[in-house]
Amino acid sequence: xxxxxxIHISGQKCELREVLLRDKPPSMLDYSAKGTVPVLILQDGKxxxxxxxxxxxxLNINDPDxxxxxxxxxxxxxxxxINDGEFKYHLDRYKYxxxxxxxxxxxxxxxxxxxxxxxxxxxNNSEYIFDDNISYADIVLLPFIRQFRIADIEWFDSxxxxxxxxxxxxxxxxxxxxxxMKKYDLWKEGDKSIVF
Numbered sequence: 001x002x003x004x005x006x007i008h009i010s011g012q013k014c015e016l017r018e019v020l021l022r023d024k025p026p027s028m029l030d031y032s033a034k035g036t037v038p039v040l041i042l043q044d045g046k047x048x049x050x051x052x053x054x055x056x057x058x059l060n061i062n063d064p065d066x067x068x069x070x071x072x073x074x075x076x077x078x079x080x081x082i083n084d085g086e087f088k089y090h091l092d093r094y095k096y097x098x099x100x101x102x103x104x105x106x107x108x109x110x111x112x113x114x115x116x117x118x119x120x121x122x123x124n125n126s127e128y129i130f131d132d133n134i135s136y137a138d139i140v141l142l143p144f145i146r147q148f149r150i151a152d153i154e155w156f157d158s159x160x161x162x163x164x165x166x167x168x169x170x171x172x173x174x175x176x177x178x179x180x181m182k183k184y185d186l187w188k189e190g191d192k193s194i195v196f
Contacts, residue, residue, distance in 0.1 A: 001143040003038045003054035004180040007196065009065060010058040014040065016196035017187035025189065052080070052140065059136075067136045076137045079119075079129070083141050087115040091144055095151040112148055116161060119145065123163035127170070142171055 007014060019025055024035050032039045032049040040048040040057065048054050059068050070076045090111040097105035119141065122129050129137045145168060149156040157165065171177050184194060 001146075001180065002139050003040070003051040003058075004196070005139050005142075005176060006055040006058040006067075008180050009067070009176065010062040011064070012058050012061060014196055016184060016194045018184040018194075019187060025187065027189065052084075055136070055139070065134060067134060067139060070135060070137070071130050076130075076135075079122075079137050080140050082115055083144055087112060088144055091148055091151075095147060109151075116145070116148065116159075116164060119167075120161035120164040123167050128167065138167075138171075142168075146172070 017025070017028070019028060019037065021035070021037065028039055029035055031041055031047050034049055036049065038049065038051055038054050040054050042048070042057075048057055090108040093100050093103045094105045094108035094112055097103050097108070119129070126132050128134050129141070145164070149168060159165070185191075187194075
């Protein structure tokens with residue numbers, strides 16, 4: 001999701017292949033044995049298979065809304081480290097608790113709340129994480145915070161984190177999100193190309 005947002009905003013065109021991770025096409029694994037998404041194959045054959053690297057690739061070509069600006073690059077790195085590390089770890093065990101043995105989803109939800117509260121506090125004085133414009137940090141954190149909400153929407157919406165809920169709502173109804181959330185048929189070998 002975050003890689004798609006960066007590709008979209010940067011105006012890059014690419015062939016899109018929608019896959020099910022439980023039924024990975026062999027050609028995907030030929031390019032990236034990790035078996036995770038995204039996998040971006042450049043025209044020169046270089047493979048980029050980390051979402052942050054795809055974001056950097058796209059925005060380094062064209063960053064029309066200056067998402068890469070940052071008043072505090074170290075703070076951005078720290079937020080992303082927590083988001084992609086500790087928060088994601090607990091989010092997976094909260095949202096997908098049936099996939100893990102002996103995991104208490106309530107415990108992991110509480111662990112997630114610490115990060116959620118910290119992001120709510122970051123939004124005390126601005127519409128977005130660092131100021132009143134979308135930045136790299138907003139785009140990188142958005143998908144996982146959205147997933148946290150989806151796990152129990154009614155409960156999430158009852159939380160006292162108004163700044164965070166307003167922030168998330170500004171994305172959920174946005175043309176940016178709508179433009180990248182279109183559903184595509186699953187790709188099969190031999191299918192016609194879909195340009196994203």
